[in-house]
Every structure is written in structure tokens, then in C-alpha cells.
Amino acid sequence: MSKQFSMTRPDDWHLHLRDGDLLAGTVPATARQFKRAVIMPNLVPPVTEVAQALAYRERIMAHVPEGSDFDPLMALYLTQQTSVDTIREAAANPHVIGFKLYPAGATTNSASGVTDIDGLSSVFAAMAELQVPLLVHGEVTDSEIDIFDREQVFIDRYLKPLHAKHPTLKIILEHITTQDAVDFVLAAGPTVAATITPQHLLMNRNDMLVGGIRPHHYCLPILKRRTHQQALQQAALSGNPKFFLGTDSAPHAQDKKEAACGCAGCYSAPAAIELYAHLFELFDAMDKFEAFASHFGADFYGLPRNQERIVLQQRTWQVPQTVSIAGQSFVPYWAGDSLNWKLGDD
Numbered sequence: 389m390s391k392q393f394s395m396t397r398p399d400d401w402h403l404h405l406r407d408g409d410l411l412a413g414t415v416p417a418t419a420r421q422f423k424r425a426v427i428m429p430n431l432v433p434p435v436t437e438v439a440q441a442l443a444y445r446e447r448i449m450a451h452v453p454e455g456s457d458f459d460p461l462m463a464l465y466l467t468q469q470t471s472v473d474t475i476r477e478a479a480a481n482p483h484v485i486g487f488k489l490y491p492a493g494a495t496t497n498s499a500s501g502v503t504d505i506d507g508l509s510s511v512f513a514a515m516a517e518l519q520v521p522l523l524v525h526g527e528v529t530d531s532e533i534d535i536f537d538r539e540q541v542f543i544d545r546y547l548k549p550l551h552a553k554h555p556t557l558k559i560i561l562e563h564i565t566t567q568d569a570v571d572f573v574l575a576a577g578p579t580v581a582a583t584i585t586p587q588h589l590l591m592n593r594n595d596m597l598v599g600g601i602r603p604h605h606y607c608l609p610i611l612k613r614r615t616h617q618q619a620l621q622q623a624a625l626s627g628n629p630k631f632f633l634g635t636d637s638a639p640h641a642q643d644k645k646e647a648a649c650g651c652a653g654c655y656s657a658p659a660a661i662e663l664y665a666h667l668f669e670l671f672d673a674m675d676k677f678e679a680f681a682s683h684f685g686a687d688f689y690g691l692p693r694n695q696e697r698i699v700l701q702q703r704t705w706q707v708p709q710t711v712s713i714a715g716q717s718f719v720p721y722w723a724g725d726s727l728n729w730k731l732g733d734d
């Protein structure tokens with residue numbers, strides 16, 4: 389019999405499910421492994437109000453497979469117009485997890501994002517008071533700042549002052565990519581944490597650019613140099629509860645990725661928990677895996693840990709070259725490559 393690894397069912401603290409026909413593929417892909425997921429609101433138009441989030445949640449629930457008790461936790465899109473009333477309404481709704489800050493223009497569908505962080509001070513104060521978390525895409529968008537420096541500059545310019553001004557505001561720095569982000573999270577108070585994606589743990593910019601350009605490894609914030617990758621690996625493997633799982637699984641159709649101007653985002657959901665297991669095993673740190681994947685995120689958000697368990701089997705399998713959703717082809721992250729752990733019996 390092959391080796392098995394049993395763990396508390398994990399949660400994905402950063403996920404893009406998209407909308408419409410695509411939910412038929414994206415929802416089951418995540419629900420097979422995760423109990424809960426934070427659903428990012430960067431639709432067109434963005435999900436800015438509680439009523440919109442609840443309607444989106446219903447569309448998601450319609451695609452949850454039989455027998456799954458998948459629970460989507462909805463993030464609202466923070467705009468320059470977000471009101472304190474909306475914060476209050478969100479705080480009172482158990483299906484809403486927090487607000488997502490996208491600097492305007494930073495990433496996919498972020499045109500409605502925030503242009504003046506200082507101008508939202510009363511909103512942040514209300515969020516701190518009501519303990520509504522702020523989820524942050526931490527990159528500046530100024531054209532004169534190099535794309536590889538955009539996270540570090542955002543931290544120095546905006547995040548440090550924001551945390552200093554609102555020390556009780558819960559901040560999750562999403563999909564961190566640099567040593568600077570790790571250092572910031574470590575130095576900040578207990579209200580600050582970070583999610584880390586599989587691609588930023590398993591790859592650096594060489595994997596995207598050496599020997600030919602690999603559009604399926606292109607996401608934002610962009611992969612950084614190897615020393616930054618190593619800092620992220622250290623953080624994830626350290627057992628520090630400020631760092632936890634968030635895939636940032638972000639599907640774009642194959643023809644939108646393999647294009648002269650390709651979209652940013654890696655579709656990791658088809659192999660997400662297995663990708664993280666691969667990383668932890670690579671570093672002989674499976675003893676640290678369950679807490680990173682299944683405990684620390686829930687603890688930080690103040691939610692109960694999941695009760696049920698999943699079992700990974702130790703066997704080699706290949707991530708499919710493509711998956712089809714609603715008649716469109718998607719290339720999963722790690723397509724065609726092997727992994728040594730597989731969830732379930734299939």
C-alpha cells in the first residue's frame with residue numbers, strides 16, 4: 389500500500405472563481421479539496437456591495453457538487469467610493485469575509501481600484517473597529533516603478549504607514565513575492581499576515597523567462613529572483629502562523645494566455661493541495677504542512693478550524709495538459725509535469 393498523509397481539510401484564503409459558465413469548472417475544482425475559500429471580487433463589474441456578493445455566492449453555490457459542503461467566503465471590492473455603511477453591512481453578514489484593496493490598474497480587472505489610500509482613512513478606521521479584514525494586492529502601479537520593485541515600494545510607501553495609523557486593522561498581504569514582504573509581515577504586529585501561492589514557492593523568474601517565455605508562469609505580482617523565492621519558502625516552512633495558504637488560482641483561457649499580450653494569472657486549482665504538498669515534501673517538512681494549509685488561515689481570521697479530514701496518497705501523477713470548461717481550453721499551472729501526492733483514490 390502506498391504511503392498516505394491525512395490532514396484537516398484545508399481552506400484556500402485567496403481564489404478567483406470567475407463567473408457565469410466558468411463556475412461549472414472552477415467551483416468543483418476547488419471544492420474537491422478545500423472546505424472554504426475567499427472568493428476574490430474582481431469581476432466586471434466588480435463586486436462592491438453586499439447584495440452583489442450574496443448574489444454571486446448563490447451563483448457559486450449552484451455549482452457545488454453533491455456531497456460537498458464547500459463554503460465560499462466573499463470578499464468585497466474596495467473602491468474610492470466605499471462607504472462606512474457598506475463596511476457595517478459587511479461586518480454583520482457571515483458570508484462576507486472582508487474587503488479587497490486593489491490599487492487602480494495593478495492587475496486583472498482592477499480599473500475600479502483605489503487611487504488614494506489616504507482618502508479612505510475613515511473606512512479603514514471603521515474596518516478596524518468592526519474587525520473587518522483588509523485583503524491587499526500590494527503593488528504600486530506608477531509607470532516609473534520597475535515591475536520587479538512594485539511590491540517592495542508599495543510596502544514602504546503605503547502599507548507601513550497604513551499599519552502604523554491603524555494598528556488594530558487586520559491586514560492580509562496577499563500573494564507575497566519578496567523578502568521585503570516577509571520582513572514586513574514578521575516585523576508588523578499580530579494583526580498582519582500573508583498568503584503565499586504555489587507558483588511563488590515553486591518557481592522564480594528564471595522558470596518564466598529562461599529558454600523561452602512561459603506565459604502560464606506569468607502572474608501578478610510577477611515571479612521574482614531566486615533569493616526572494618527562498619525567503620518565501622522559509623516563511624511557509626517556518627511554522628510561523630502569520631503565513632498561510634492562498635492559491636490565487638486565476639484561470640484565463642489558453643488563447644488569452646498564449647497571446648502577444650497575455651493575461652496574468654496561474655490556474656492552480658486542478659492541483660493546488662498537491663502542489664503545496666510537493667513543496668513541503670521537497671524540503672522534508674511534511675510535519676509543517678497541515679498547519680500552513682489548514683490551521684493558520686482560520687486562526688488568523690478568527691474562524692473555527694475544519695473538523696473533517698482529507699487523505700493524500702503518495703503516488704506519481706501528471707497534471708493534465710489542458711482542462712476544458714464551458715467549451716474553452718485552460719492550461720493548468722504545472723501542466724504536463726508530475727507531482728508525488730494525489731488527493732483521494734482517483
Ligand SMILES: NC(=O)N[C@@H](CC(=O)O)C(=O)O
Nearest residue numbers: 404495496607608638652653
Ligand atoms: N494574480 C494574477 O495574476 N491575476 C489575478 C488577479 C490578482 O490576484 O492580482 C486575476 O484575477 O487574474
Ligand SMILES: [Zn+2]
Nearest residue numbers: 495525562608
Ligand atoms: Zn492580486
Ligand SMILES: [Zn+2]
Nearest residue numbers: 404428636638
Ligand atoms: Zn488574486
